[in-house]
Amino acid sequence: MLPSLGFWIKTAFLFLFRSGRSTAVLSLMLLTAVATLIFLSALAVGISDAMIRNSVSLYSGHISGFALPQALKRENLFVEGVTNVLKRLSRYGILSNEGRIETVVLIGIDPLEELKSAAIWKKTLKGKYLKGRESAVFLSRPLAEKLDVEPGEDLRFSSGPGAASTRFTVSGIYQTGIDQLDRSIAFCPLAVIPAGAETWSAAIFLEEGADPESVISIYHRALSEEYDFKSWAELMPDLKQLVDLNYISMGFVTVLVFGVVSLGIACAFVIFILKNLREYGIMKAMGATPGEMALLIVAEVILMNLAACFIGVLVGVLAVFVVGKTGIDLTAFTSHNRYFTVSAVIFPRLTFYSLGLPPALAFLGSLAAAIWPAVLVARRKAADVLRIV
Amino acid sequence: MIEGKGISKEFRSGRGRVQALADVSFSIETGKAVAVVGKSGSGKTTLLNCVGGLERPERGKVSCFGVDILSLSGKALCLFQRRNAGFVFQYGNLLSYLTVFENVAFPLTLKGIRGKGKEKRVQELLERIGLPDVGAALPHELSGGELQRVSVARAIAHSPKMLLADEPTSSLDSTTGWNLIELMFDMGKEQGCTMVVSTHDPEIIDLADASIHLRDGKITKEDR
Numbered sequence: 001m002l003p004s005l006g007f008w009i010k011t012a013f014l015f016l017f018r019s020g021r022s023t024a025v026l027s028l029m030l031l032t033a034v035a036t037l038i039f040l041s042a043l044a045v046g047i048s049d050a051m052i053r054n055s056v057s058l059y060s061g062h063i064s065g066f067a068l069p070q071a072l073k074r075e076n077l078f079v080e081g082v083t084n085v086l087k088r089l090s091r092y093g094i095l096s097n098e099g100r101i102e103t104v105v106l107i108g109i110d111p112l113e114e115l116k117s118a119a120i121w122k123k124t125l126k127g128k129y130l131k132g133r134e135s136a137v138f139l140s141r142p143l144a145e146k147l148d149v150e151p152g153e154d155l156r157f158s159s160g161p162g163a164a165s166t167r168f169t170v171s172g173i174y175q176t177g178i179d180q181l182d183r184s185i186a187f188c189p190l191a192v193i194p195a196g197a198e199t200w201s202a203a204i205f206l207e208e209g210a211d212p213e214s215v216i217s218i219y220h221r222a223l224s225e226e227y228d229f230k231s232w233a234e235l236m237p238d239l240k241q242l243v244d245l246n247y248i249s250m251g252f253v254t255v256l257v258f259g260v261v262s263l264g265i266a267c268a269f270v271i272f273i274l275k276n277l278r279e280y281g282i283m284k285a286m287g288a289t290p291g292e293m294a295l296l297i298v299a300e301v302i303l304m305n306l307a308a309c310f311i312g313v314l315v316g317v318l319a320v321f322v323v324g325k326t327g328i329d330l331t332a333f334t335s336h337n338r339y340f341t342v343s344a345v346i347f348p349r350l351t352f353y354s355l356g357l358p359p360a361l362a363f364l365g366s367l368a369a370a371i372w373p374a375v376l377v378a379r380r381k382a383a384d385v386l387r388i389v
Numbered sequence: 390m391i392e393g394k395g396i397s398k399e400f401r402s403g404r405g406r407v408q409a410l411a412d413v414s415f416s417i418e419t420g421k422a423v424a425v426v427g428k429s430g431s432g433k434t435t436l437l438n439c440v441g442g443l444e445r446p447e448r449g450k451v452s453c454f455g456v457d458i459l460s461l462s463g464k465a466l467c468l469f470q471r472r473n474a475g476f477v478f479q480y481g482n483l484l485s486y487l488t489v490f491e492n493v494a495f496p497l498t499l500k501g502i503r504g505k506g507k508e509k510r511v512q513e514l515l516e517r518i519g520l521p522d523v524g525a526a527l528p529h530e531l532s533g534g535e536l537q538r539v540s541v542a543r544a545i546a547h548s549p550k551m552l553l554a555d556e557p558t559s560s561l562d563s564t565t566g567w568n569l570i571e572l573m574f575d576m577g578k579e580q581g582c583t584m585v586v587s588t589h590d591p592e593i594i595d596l597a598d599a600s601i602h603l604r605d606g607k608i609t610k611e612d613r
């Protein structure tokens with residue numbers, strides 16, 4: 001009867017444990033790599049989060065609803081994962097100022113609710129953002145320039161040539177740096193928007209990490225298949241690609257680093273084993289088979305790496321936690337970037353990807369790293385080993 | 390019975406070819422203690438290694454208790470060794486990361502003996518070698534003589550049919566060496582082991598039942 005797997009694992013553990021200092025030194029590289037990559041992956045997630053947060057929080061939300069009927073109430077859209085729903089009404093028409101006229105989209109918003117979730121008010125260039133129910137508009141800078149108006153001056157809106165017009169005071173002028181918003185758009189409070197089409201649109205904001213697609217499918221199941229909801233990924237495919245690219249490049253880095261680290265571990269282990277070669281020679285002289293010797297080495301490598309991974313994960317998580325409290329301000333690197341229009345503070349975040357990938361790859365790498373030393377020991381003849389003084 | 394017939398072993402090294410054993414034949418009766426004597430480089434270690442299956446001669450036949458060990462494949466040879474052979478080397482016999490107890494228990498575990506039976510056997514052996522309290526110590530905490538005594542206990546623990554000792558006393562002073570050889574022969578006889586011991590020491594020859602004298606890889610004299 002051959003001794004069990006447990007015996008060799010126990011022996012491997014004793015070898016590692018009783019040569020504590022060597023083991024600790026050997027583990028250090030892996031420990032650092034795991035901790036660093038967990039932190040970097042969490043940072044990559046944080047950067048993606050920040051880009052998405054910036055892009056959706058400015059105006060559109062994680063999900064946009066189009067041409068929603070009046071029968072559908074704003075309250076109906078609050079489901080699990082939804083933090084806010086902004087109701088908006090659009091009117092196409094003409095804004096005029098002393099002979100200058102521009103075709104515009106006038107969008108009615110609830111100024112107070114918008115303040116809570118959307119960040120466009122932070123982009124106020126001149127004057128003030130809207131409040132309450134006053135008959136005022138908040139214009140994009142290009143539009144204000146074309147109409148040649150300043151905050152405090154009056155404008156007239158009509159739905160077409162010859163139609164009745166409504167007077168609005170310019171309360172403020174904004175500039176976001178994003179083309180789709182810095183167009184002929186004017187915002188006014190919902191309360192004062194001229195009568196018009198019956199449908200409304202929604203900007204739906206979600207909790208961090210909630211999946212827009214699953215919220216949309218809840219809407220479709222609970223409300224109606226007819227409603228037109230689109231996620232930010234659908235509306236901003238460029239951002240979606242950028243986020244994916246961010247993950248993929250991080251994945252590449254992780255794979256490469258663990259390739260190098262595994263080779264380092266294999267080399268270090270080979271030295272460790274050469275140093276202790278006599279031990280393996282004695283076991284072989286006692287009749288341990290090459291398979292058992294290989295098992296012992298693999299167990300040593302895996303045990304050491306599991307311990308190093310475990311501590312590395314703890315250190316990495318701790319780093320993410322500490323940095324996550326304050327965030328890292330990358331404004332200097334993002335000020336000309338349209339994906340960071342609102343805030344460039346990055347909060348590293350642990351996900352399945354950022355927490356799982358580094359240890360998983362470290363483990364695979366350690367298996368690969370065990371091959372060379374295991375073959376080395378399995379093939380050495382006991383007589384040759386024991387001859388070495 | 391351990392039998393060697395026409396064993397030749399050649400090494401290639403920086404010095405060119407060395408004929409470590411040249412057409413060596415011998416037979417050792419079961420239960421006997423045989424000394425292998427010769428100057429340094431005469432081929433003693435090589436002979437013991439060939440008998441124990443650690444070295445494979447180019448020519449010849451080695452038969453241990455009816456088993457032609459050169460015909461055994463790698464794994465079968467390992468299994469044969471763990472059941473039937475115990476080794477004592479010149480120095481550094483013990484696994485340095487295992488305690489004395491774990492070292493002596495190692496061949497028992499390899500043979501599949503566990504639990505209470507194993508513990509009892511190890512303790513008995515430690516008492517027999519006069520070191521009942523060293524079980525928990527690590528090898529580096531023992532003296533050279535103590536280490537060799539533990540090595541003998543380990544080599545014999547699993548009651549092998551043959552005990553092969555390669556200059557077990559050469560790292561010890563003469564009294565300690567003498568005591569060790571006596572202990573080893575006594576314990577080997579108690580277990581019914583066939584013993585092959587290589588040595589420079591003429592006194593050991595007197596204690597042994599027979600001796601094989603080597604010079605330059607050839608047998609020059611056999612005493613019974």
Ligand SMILES: Nc1ncnc2c1ncn2[C@@H]1O[C@H](COP(=O)(O)OP(=O)(O)OP(=O)(O)O)[C@@H](O)[C@H]1O
Binds near residue numbers: 428436
């Ligand atoms: N692996 C090897 N490679 C090259 N030469 C070897 C090898 N093993 C043994 N030899 C040579 O074979 C000869 C016999 O060696 P062996 O070790 O058997 O002698 P020995 O009688 O045990 O010597 P000692 O008393 O010094 O231990 C020596 O000349 C030695 O140099």
Ligand SMILES: [Mg+2]
Binds near residue numbers: 434
């Ligand atoms: Mg020798």
